[in-house]
Amino acid sequence: MVATLVAVLTISTFFTASLIVELKGDVLLIKQVKKYILFTLPILLITMPVLGITGNKLAGNTKHPTILKKKRRMTFIFLNGLILIFLAIFLYYRANFGFIDEVFLTAQIAELVFGIINLTLIGMNAKAGLRLSKGARTRKVHIASKY
Numbered sequence: 001m002v003a004t005l006v007a008v009l010t011i012s013t014f015f016t017a018s019l020i021v022e023l024k025g026d027v028l029l030i031k032q033v034k035k036y037i038l039f040t041l042p043i044l045l046i047t048m049p050v051l052g053i054t055g056n057k058l059a060g061n062t063k064h065p066t067i068l069k070k071k072r073r074m075t076f077i078f079l080n081g082l083i084l085i086f087l088a089i090f091l092y093y094r095a096n097f098g099f100i101d102e103v104f105l106t107a108q109i110a111e112l113v114f115g116i117i118n119l120t121l122i123g124m125n126a127k128a129g130l131r132l133s134k135g136a137r138t139r140k141v142h143i144a145s146k147y
Ligand code: HEM
Pocket: 001, 002, 004, 051, 052, 054, 055, 056, 057, 058, 059, 067, 068, 070, 071, 074, 077, 121, 122, 123, 125, 126, 127, 128, 129, 130, 132, 133, 134, 136, 138, 139, 140, 141, 142, 143
């Protein structure tokens, strides 16, 4: 649950900050936001694998359809995440050491699109998780003390 909240808040903040500065068109602010995103990226590099690993541990070898769907979604979340990391690094370098031009803008739009897709998938996994927990007789959490 904690990892879910951290991931959702981090990605939403990245998304909102990028969109606002992009719309304002303030070059200095764009550079700062891209730097801030790059430096806070490690938060996601920790929370996302935590969600995947603890989720898989909880799941065991179950064939529960909801859990199998969560696993499949996690694969897309992971692949999208790799694209987002690449774009965040690219946008940081382009903004701070290159140009804020059409190339930057195209990559920025791609980042916003992949970002919203990942937020939706993470939200769907959280919703499915909460449903699973409600149905479970003994409620376990993703980051329980035994992990
Ligand atoms: C983005 C990735 C994920 C998010 C945001 C997420 C979120 C959640 C949340 C919020 C819960 C309910 C509260 C809790 O137990 O912490 C939950 C439960 C659960 N999740 Fe995930 N989850 C993710 C990935 C996965 C994966 C990859 C699996 C494995 C297939 C998984 C398996 C489970 C299971 C089995 C439960 C029920 C635990 C119980 O018995 O109460 N999750 N998840």
